[in-house]
Amino acid sequence: MKRGLPAGLLVLIFLVITTLTVFGQGQGVKNLVLMIGDGMGIQQVTAARVASQGADGSINVDRIKYTGFALTHSANNLITDSGAAGTALATGYKTNNGFIAISPNREKLKSILILAGELGKKVGIVTTTNLTDATPAAFGANNISRQNKAEIAADLLNKDIDLLLGGGLDTFGADLFTRQPKPDSLIKEAEKKGYTFIDTTAGLKNLATAERVLGLFNFGDLNYYDERFVFEPGLAEMTVQALRFLANEQGFFLLIEGGRIDDASHQNDPDKTIKETVEFDQAVGIVLDYAEKSGDTLVIVTADHQTGGFSLNGGLLDGQNLKIGWSTGGHSGSMVPVYAFGPGAINFTGTRHLSILSRLMAEQLGISEFPQLYR
Ligand SMILES: [Zn+2]
Numbered sequence: 001m002k003r004g005l006p007a008g009l010l011v012l013i014f015l016v017i018t019t020l021t022v023f024g025q026g027q028g029v030k031n032l033v034l035m036i037g038d039g040m041g042i043q044q045v046t047a048a049r050v051a052s053q054g055a056d057g058s059i060n061v062d063r064i065k066y067t068g069f070a071l072t073h074s075a076n077n078l079i080t081d082s083g084a085a086g087t088a089l090a091t092g093y094k095t096n097n098g099f100i101a102i103s104p105n106r107e108k109l110k111s112i113l114i115l116a117g118e119l120g121k122k123v124g125i126v127t128t129t130n131l132t133d134a135t136p137a138a139f140g141a142n143n144i145s146r147q148n149k150a151e152i153a154a155d156l157l158n159k160d161i162d163l164l165l166g167g168g169l170d171t172f173g174a175d176l177f178t179r180q181p182k183p184d185s186l187i188k189e190a191e192k193k194g195y196t197f198i199d200t201t202a203g204l205k206n207l208a209t210a211e212r213v214l215g216l217f218n219f220g221d222l223n224y225y226d227e228r229f230v231f232e233p234g235l236a237e238m239t240v241q242a243l244r245f246l247a248n249e250q251g252f253f254l255l256i257e258g259g260r261i262d263d264a265s266h267q268n269d270p271d272k273t274i275k276e277t278v279e280f281d282q283a284v285g286i287v288l289d290y291a292e293k294s295g296d297t298l299v300i301v302t303a304d305h306q307t308g309g310f311s312l313n314g315g316l317l318d319g320q321n322l323k324i325g326w327s328t329g330g331h332s333g334s335m336v337p338v339y340a341f342g343p344g345a346i347n348f349t350g351t352r353h354l355s356i357l358s359r360l361m362a363e364q365l366g367i368s369e370f371p372q373l374y375r
Pocket residue numbers: 039082262263266307331
């Protein structure tokens with residue numbers, strides 16, 4: 001019997017090992033898009049599919065082959081809030097409810113977005129809520145309380161984030177009537193730091209020459225999907241422009257949040273919850289189209305927690321007359337879905353805590369030290 005492996009096979013094994021080793025040393029995926037449906041549990045996704053496509057139909061997340069689950073509890077509560085959950089997804093740390101990228105020991109944590117920026121990538125945040133809301137805040141600010149909106153807004157502008165799109169005209173200091181920045185406002189300060197300030201859908205379409213962008217399209221959160229003014233862009237539209245703006249040789253990290261699924265579910269409003277989830281899924285479709293073309297973009301779609309104990313209790317197969325039940329006006333402790341598409345996607349299958357997901361993302365990006373404290 002012949003012993004050992006043929007020489008050709010040995011060379012092949014050597015090449016594969018060398019490639020994997022090089023890949024492991026900081027040469028991670030070029031682009032990473034993290035999409036968070038705030039409060040979007042598996043039943044919200046199910047209802048969005050049934051309502052928009054019928055029970056046998058498919059929506060954009062169904063194009064994603066690798067799936068898993070995420071546990072969402074925080075360091076001090078079985079039921080997480082968006083501060084602790086956002087911190088877990090942004091920094092790899094389990095922390096206390098209400099904290100924004102701060103550890104339970106009150107240390108400042110560096111988010112994956114900030115670290116991707118340090119790798120030379122462009123970084124951006126897109127949300128339908130106020131930019132100072134807990135989820136986006138966890139990626140671009142550090143604060144002991146999610147309630148400190150003014151501090152969070154100022155912090156966001158100090159973190160070299162290339163693109164910020166969402167709500168928050170009031171927090172960043174625009175006049176209530178004219179929508180123009182007040183003299184000593186954070187918007188004026190942002191302009192000094194090289195940000196181009198925009199506040200309309202029309203402005204969003206002309207970003208080509210901007211160095212950095214601060215887009216604030218409503219005073220607090222953006223309106224719900226079917227209640228928006230013409231000057232308020234939808235999540236899909238912001239996603240298209242963000243991908244266009246951030247694409248570059250060094251790659252980018254983009255956080256996209258469907259932020260108002262959570263609010264609609266807190267209100268136990270089935271119609272709004274489903275419409276916000278469908279809109280989020282449209283944005284997923286745009287990102288998947290981009291990732292399919294680019295080939296070097298990892299897309300992670302998940303939620304920070306489930307809101308409302310939403311449950312699909314009845315209705316017709318074509319999506320008519322859906323009967324929705326709720327078990328709470330707050331969050332639930334349920335697992336949430338994880339979808340992964342693109343290079344490295346297979347690593348995101350299985351059941352893990354949100355904080356582990358972000359460690360896996362950091363690994364895929366080639367970030368060598370994660371989690372990481374500010375020193
Ligand atoms: Zn909530």
